[in-house]
Amino acid sequence: MSVTVLGLAGSPRRKGNTETLLDWTLDAAADVGADVVKYRLRELDIGCCIACDGCAEGGECIVADGMDKLYPLLREADSIVLAAPIFSMGMSAQAKAMVDRCQPFWAMKYLLKQPLRPDGAPERRGAFLSCAGTRFSTVFDGARQVANYFWHVLEIQPIGDLLCPGVDAKGEIEDYPSARTVAEDIGRRLGELR
Numbered sequence: 568m569s570v571t572v573l574g575l576a577g578s579p580r581r582k583g584n585t586e587t588l589l590d591w592t593l594d595a596a597a598d599v600g601a602d603v604v605k606y607r608l609r610e611l612d613i614g615c616c617i618a619c620d621g622c623a624e625g626g627e628c629i630v631a632d633g634m635d636k637l638y639p640l641l642r643e644a645d646s647i648v649l650a651a652p653i654f655s656m657g658m659s660a661q662a663k664a665m666v667d668r669c670q671p672f673w674a675m676k677y678l679l680k681q682p683l684r685p686d687g688a689p690e691r692r693g694a695f696l697s698c699a700g701t702r703f704s705t706v707f708d709g710a711r712q713v714a715n716y717f718w719h720v721l722e723i724q725p726i727g728d729l730l731c732p733g734v735d736a737k738g739e740i741e742d743y744p745s746a747r748t749v750a751e752d753i754g755r756r757l758g759e760l761r
């Protein structure tokens with residue numbers, strides 16, 4: 568019996584700063600015995616929600632695209648890590664599009680009054696990892712609000728954000744004090760049995 572940890576890389580930049588944070592986190596989760604599944608959202612080709620209200624009928628998205636792979640995992644993973652950079656004061660469009668496409672879960676809960684999780688299912692855990700090029704005091708505010716909405720709609724308990732300001736060029740995260748230690752600590756907590 569092991570925990571499944573779903574890692575979502577939300578940057579269009581392959582192996583960039585936030586994907587590095589994600590990899591540190593997922594490696595630590597695997598080290599404590601978790602089954603780790605990672606997707607790069609850009610490669611999944613996820614379209615924007617078209618507000619068709621199809622999910623309001625049966626609780627399922629009627630658009631066929633890369634989200635088909637994610638829906639079961641978003642519903643069943645024991646832990647989820649969302650890693651996304653700050654673009655234009657919010658999370659990257661790839662990450663935001665994925666969050667918007669979680670509308671079927673919202674419809675299930677609030678319109679169809681169906682439970683997302685079986686009765687007595689163990690607590691699910693989540694973490695948001697991000698980098699921003701600047702050090703503006705509010706630079707992570709918008710993205711954190713969206714991440715918190717994501718945890719709420721998926722009935723996930725967030726165990727902490729890892730937010731790294733002043734990290735811009737590819738690879739700069741390697742020099743960020745304590746980022747790796749914190750990411751690995753988060754990974755272990757996401758990956759441990761509960």
Ligand SMILES: Cc1cc2nc3c(=O)[nH]c(=O)nc-3n(C[C@H](O)[C@H](O)[C@H](O)COP(=O)(O)O)c2cc1C
Nearest residue numbers: 578583584585652653654655656699700701734735
């Ligand atoms: C289109 C675009 C918009 C950005 N907007 C912001 C911003 O509003 N504030 C900021 O601090 N950094 C901004 N950045 C910088 C990124 O947050 C930074 O380079 C980050 O380290 C990228 O992470 P990644 O390597 O995982 O893609 C922007 C970068 C891009 C490409």
